[in-house]
Amino acid sequence: MFQIDRFGRTPIYEQIIDQTQRLIASGILKEGDQLPSVRALSQELSVNPNTLQKAYSELERRGLCVSAPGNGRFVTAEAFRIVGEGTKERLEELKKIAEELCMAGMPMEQVFHAVNDAYGKEIES
Amino acid sequence: MIKARKLTKRFGTVEALLNLNCNIPQGCIYGLVGANGAGKSTFLRLCNGIYKPDEGHISINGGEVFDNPVVKDHCVFVPDELYFLPQSNLNRMALLYESMYPRFSTERFADLCAAFKLDRTRQLNTFSKGMRRQAATILALSAMTDYVFFDETFDGLDPVMRNLVRGMLYDDVLERGCTAVITSHSLRELEDTCDQLALLYQGGIVFESDVQNLKTSLFKVQVAFAKDYDRSQFTNMEILSFTKQGSVANMIIRGDSSMAKVVIAAQNPLILEILPLTLEEVFLYEMEALGYSFEAPVLKGGERA
């Protein structure tokens, strides 16, 4: 489920959190879906379980998941909305950036190009 | 919990450890890094009751370690220079471990040997160095102790083996709340495995932190402004390092990166990039901040602005 780049500069813990949020945002992880156990993930990714534990705790703190002792971790109902809120903020940021670019005199096609590229890359991967 | 208070150990006139303090909580995988001769092995040996402290205390689960089998029952040590009984094989060594460690598990031992594909009847002195390391690790982990100490065990293991051993360790940490202390020369080796890291320098721990915090608490900012500017523009942030070439400045900042981004963005820079640091870079900058400079080959205290 997760792809970890351990040679990059982003901490693993952040990568887990980011990827979980993206999976929720894209709808791949839905309400009630079970997240993999720390144990399985630790073995699969060869990552320190404490690190994973920390990442999961942070996800819980953000309200994206909830743990039922003995049963596992599950995506919450509000997860999509919370992530979406974050996503909405990002859209606002994009708007602002577009404004800046416009003021700087960048043609609109170039901006569209950039957006296309990003979406294309995502569609491809 | 492993607790060291003012731990001091001398060999003749050489002070290997001086007033060392640290707490290693249970369930943590603690990495100890330092140059050769910094005192890592000495510290591990003190934790295992091999050496007696000259001053200070080293206790595990509340009990002093030295010559205390009640405490040592819970500890097992994989040293840098491995020891095996002369002309012995894994089976013979398992007998030795079994006679000494009350909770030694022969089933786990068998499973691990099978998993690593090691021949239990073959003489250990015919094994390669890497295989011997694996053997020693298997024996140690089969002892089912609460505390495991690895002295440079991972250094020199190939990545596949490293993963395998790491997997075994993670299992123990998860299943039994095992605590591991690992030493190494290299941060790279420890970065993946540990969740706590400490730097041992000249007999004391000079820097200790959660690994993830380390990677997130320090970051590099690259900025450029149209108008002239200097460091004083960013007084509200903790800047460890500031270098400027032309109109581009590189800053090392401790704090929250997103907050910092917002604050700097508010000043309308031409260029603003937040870059994470490698762990080594983190350590270097932290050490400089503490006053140590790492100019090869000799480590000495330095002065920084």
Next chain:
Amino acid sequence: MKPYLESIRRLSRLGLILLALSFVASVVVSIQYCTALYHDNVPSITKMFSPLIAFIYAGGVVLAMDGFSFLNKRSDSDFYHSLPVSRKRLFWAITLAALTWIAATVLTNVLLTVMVFTLTKTPFVQLYALVAVPFFTIATMMVFSACAIAMSLTGTTITGLGLTILVFGLFRFVQFAVARGIVANTPIISWLDLPWYLTPVTNIATGQIAQLLRPMLRHTLYAPINIFYSAVITGAELFLARVLFEKRPSELAEHGAKSAALQTVFACAAVIPVVILFASGVMTQQGFSIPIVVGIAVGIYIIYQLVALRSAKKMMLSLPWLLVPLALGVAGYFGTTSAAKSLQSFVPNTQDVAYVQLNGANRGSEYVSYQQYLVSKVQFTETDVCQYAVETLRDNVATIRTSGYLNYTYDDQSSYMLSTQPVTFVLKDGRKFSRVLMFLNQNTLLSYCQQNSAFNEAIQTLPPPSSTRYLQGGDLYDKAYLENSAILATYYEELPQTDYPANDFYRIFDPYMNYMVDEEQNYGNISTAGYVGMMRYWDSYTIRLGMPKSSAAWMAYTNNHSKNEHLDIMQQMIRKSATLTSDMDYFNISMMVYNVPMSDGTKQTMSFYLDRSPNDPAAELKDQMQPLMNEFAEILLRSKPTTNPNDFCVFTAWGGRVHNDDGTFIGGDIIARQYASSGNSFVSGGSVYFVSNGNVLYGGISGGISAYNPSFRSFTPEDQARVIEILQQWKSKQDEYNFTMYGGTPIEGPSIGEKYTAAPTPTPAG
């Protein structure tokens, strides 16, 4: 328990090798001993278990060094110290595991040796096996504990071995050297007379080494009290080793010692043996040897410190400490000589003496008689004895003071009466000391001793018949044993009826007396060896006319074993010996004649001898004796064997190599007929002669016939009278020959005299 089992496993490699080696050694050594052709004595513990003596040192050191080998390497030492076992428990696990291997090895070897002896039916003292097991086990543990102490104090194999030797032996070495100095400086104190604090044998492990240098110590070494004392010392050493082991820092591995100070102590200790050797007088204590000793001491010290401290400067700084052992050497020298003198000069007053004991002149040898053993237990409270002993001590001390040694004049008669005897004085206040005294007159001493009834009983006490294992050098399975035991039984029955002590040593000896007269005439002697409890004895009983039944039994035995005397051959050879042609030819004859009647009315034993050879300078004299010989031979042919000790009888031995004029060898046909079938062989009962395929061959230059197993022969009254006459003439010719050849003069005394008829033959005991 588990660490103990693990230690047994760990030591098993070397433990098994040692076990196997000692096993093989024991088998080989004991089989070699048991199948040896001739034994006349029951073996001592040292002889029986000699491989175990080597094991004491090999096993102790090897097992300790292997068991504690991890202390000498960093990685090993760290590993063991990281294990969750307390140091105390680890130490005892190793020690008890070693003890297990040692005890198993000792037990196996003892059992094996006993088995070999039993299967080969070789006599041995059973109780020795019982003593040997604790003895060798504890001795080996002593070496082990010294090594354990050493291993805990240092971190390398070399220093470990060196320190082992120091811990194990330094103290005892000094003690031995001092003891030796005292023994060397005092003629009246020997190794068995030292006070308990100087006795080398209380430490059985070092005592074993001392015994190799001074074999007389062997007899006290195996005493249970020494074993017990050594066990206590070993326990204390092990306790010390354990404490040192607990305190030992793991980082000591691969270093010589914890600190420079300790190294200096070891260096001084290493020097001490050299100076003590000098102080005790092993090296000559003269002017030129002092600089040599100092030089060697300084050399050892410097070399040790250079190796240990690895710095010339540090070595120089530590040099002043060298003065300590050198000072000890000086103190030792003066101490030893003055101690010796004061020890020696102690002479109590007679009234302070409670009793004395006579320990026996050959107490240090393997051949101690049963009587001597019993006498050594007697406590002589009689004033005469005590006073004589005290006076002798005083006199000896005074003589040593003036002459430096026991300088007593030796003239012919008094030298016989001098007697060196070890004496133990027990004073009324409980103090005890021993000296080796030279008594001026053994007879005086004996006569005083005879006031003591226990003594009188002791000297006539024979060992229990069932305890005998060897008789006349043959064991129970020897075919002569049965016959000899008949003689012995007669002796046992007859002795109490006489006044004789069983051992001639306890007889009052008259230097003027001729001991070949009347009842004193002796026919032979019988030796026995055996053991009672842990005490091995070796007795030798003289068979004399005073015990006629035993003598008769002896004669009967001798005659039974004397067949084919070939007196006819003897006669031929005698006749031809007058005209010997070949240079290698010779003939000799010697006779013991018993009960020769003398002019003073006594009967005496006399010996006669004649030899003939070509180119004899005394040929003319011998030619005059020739007719006597010829006639004697003729009469002898008519004589008959007798078993009456009171008879006038002759015991004749002869031999020679004589050829007829035609070149044939006299006696050759008999020899060839009798013995040719045996090829090259020695045959007893009349001949020593090599025969091969019926041809006469000589073995060596003296190859010839010798008849050395004759019988006792007596004569008819007429022949007897004639023989006496012949002997009278023979004697005067013999005296003439002695005078001419050697200038010897005959001993004064009665001459060969009247005709004599024997009393009837007494019946030997059944």
